[in-house]
Amino acid sequence: MRLKFETEAHEPGGQARTGLLETRRGKVETPVFMPVGTGGTVKAIDPQELVELKFGLILGNTYHLMLRPGTEVIAAHTGLHKFMGWSGSILTDSGGYQVFSLAALCKITEDQVSFRSHIDGSLYELSPERAIEIQQILGSDIMMVLDECPPHDAEPAYHQKSAARTSRWAKRCLAARTEAGGALFGIVQGGLDLGLRKSHLEEIAAIDFEGLALGGLSVGEGPELMEKVVSEIGPQMPKDKPRYLMGVGLPQDIIRAVGHGIDMFDCVVPTRNARNGQLFTWDGPIQIRHACYKEDLGPIEPDCECPTCRRFSRAYLRHLYISNEILGVRLNTLHNLHFYARLMERIRSEIAQASYNKWAKIALVRLQHLENEKKV
Numbered sequence: 001m002r003l004k005f006e007t008e009a010h011e012p013g014g015q016a017r018t019g020l021l022e023t024r025r026g027k028v029e030t031p032v033f034m035p036v037g038t039g040g041t042v043k044a045i046d047p048q049e050l051v052e053l054k055f056g057l058i059l060g061n062t063y064h065l066m067l068r069p070g071t072e073v074i075a076a077h078t079g080l081h082k083f084m085g086w087s088g089s090i091l092t093d094s095g096g097y098q099v100f101s102l103a104a105l106c107k108i109t110e111d112q113v114s115f116r117s118h119i120d121g122s123l124y125e126l127s128p129e130r131a132i133e134i135q136q137i138l139g140s141d142i143m144m145v146l147d148e149c150p151p152h153d154a155e156p157a158y159h160q161k162s163a164a165r166t167s168r169w170a171k172r173c174l175a176a177r178t179e180a181g182g183a184l185f186g187i188v189q190g191g192l193d194l195g196l197r198k199s200h201l202e203e204i205a206a207i208d209f210e211g212l213a214l215g216g217l218s219v220g221e222g223p224e225l226m227e228k229v230v231s232e233i234g235p236q237m238p239k240d241k242p243r244y245l246m247g248v249g250l251p252q253d254i255i256r257a258v259g260h261g262i263d264m265f266d267c268v269v270p271t272r273n274a275r276n277g278q279l280f281t282w283d284g285p286i287q288i289r290h291a292c293y294k295e296d297l298g299p300i301e302p303d304c305e306c307p308t309c310r311r312f313s314r315a316y317l318r319h320l321y322i323s324n325e326i327l328g329v330r331l332n333t334l335h336n337l338h339f340y341a342r343l344m345e346r347i348r349s350e351i352a353q354a355s356y357n358k359w360a361k362i363a364l365v366r367l368q369h370l371e372n373e374k375k376v
Helices: 047-052 062-067 071-076 080-084 096-102 128-138 156-176 194-205 223-236 251-258 269-275 307-311 314-322 326-352 356-367
Strands: 003-010 017-023 026-030 032-035 057-061 089-093 105-108 113-116 123-126 142-144 183-188 211-214 243-245 264-267
Touching (some): 017 326, 057 062, 062 071, 062 089, 062 096, 089 096, 089 128, 096 113, 123 128
Parallel strands (some): 057 089, 211 243
Antiparallel strands (some): 105 113
16 A cells, blocks of 8 residues: 545535545644655754654655765665654655756756756756656655646746646656555646646546645745635545645645645745744744843743743743754744644644634634734
């Protein structure tokens, strides 16, 4: 068994749903958020802490891991799980997005994409077959096809050409998977063109993938345009397979997308924002560097049960941030990941109680609340 997915509860009159996703390494309740472990680590966090936060599925990245430390090192450890000390499930991005966004020089042909590393300028080639080979070396439980992710504002003709190439590459990825390979998800592209998105969805859905993803969103188009695509395409994705919105996102983006039938999310927001001092609360984010927290004896959020809020004050966390202390990064990250884990728990609970749509409206107002404080 590579992957099993069953839907459970559905929001009456809506698209929100809960489900159970089972990989060869365990079961995960959906909707689910996957912390990003781009380089074989969720930054600043021990894998055991992820277990304690009740995350069962994380994300790794083919592009970054093939560059550093290289597939040979990971293969010597028999895969990414042992290399990073993680016993849960791993989904790996194919590396396509990073190739097109990070590489110093990129040349696309029908056969493959050639690029120079953003680290040292070394020349690499990544074909659909190579992307699958690397992900199988990593031991990924859920692999992604190699796709082309053009800028959202690219010319319509380029989006059409890119989507067609992504379909051809998707078939090559499936053909390249061996018996030892994990589940494989197809990716729907098409930019902001709903007609192209629908036609590409039909092409990708016709291929025998274990799940489908929406790619090419949250790349600068803005939340309104992103939701326009997700609201139209999400409900049309196969109902019997997990639906994954790649690279999203902010809590409010997740809440909206769940309302359109999306099951899976990943994003660097909780960890990256933690390193920049932004901490998530149910009344909107706070920026811990602000002077108003210098003598604040309270926790980040009064009713939060995360390890950070149980032990430390806002004043202490501000001190750590201002002093550039490593501990501050860890404590901030623990809180933000705890917040995201509880967010997904609450989402699943509200769907199960058939109260999601009502709850979501209230939560969106609270989460987008701006700090009403002096920023000195």
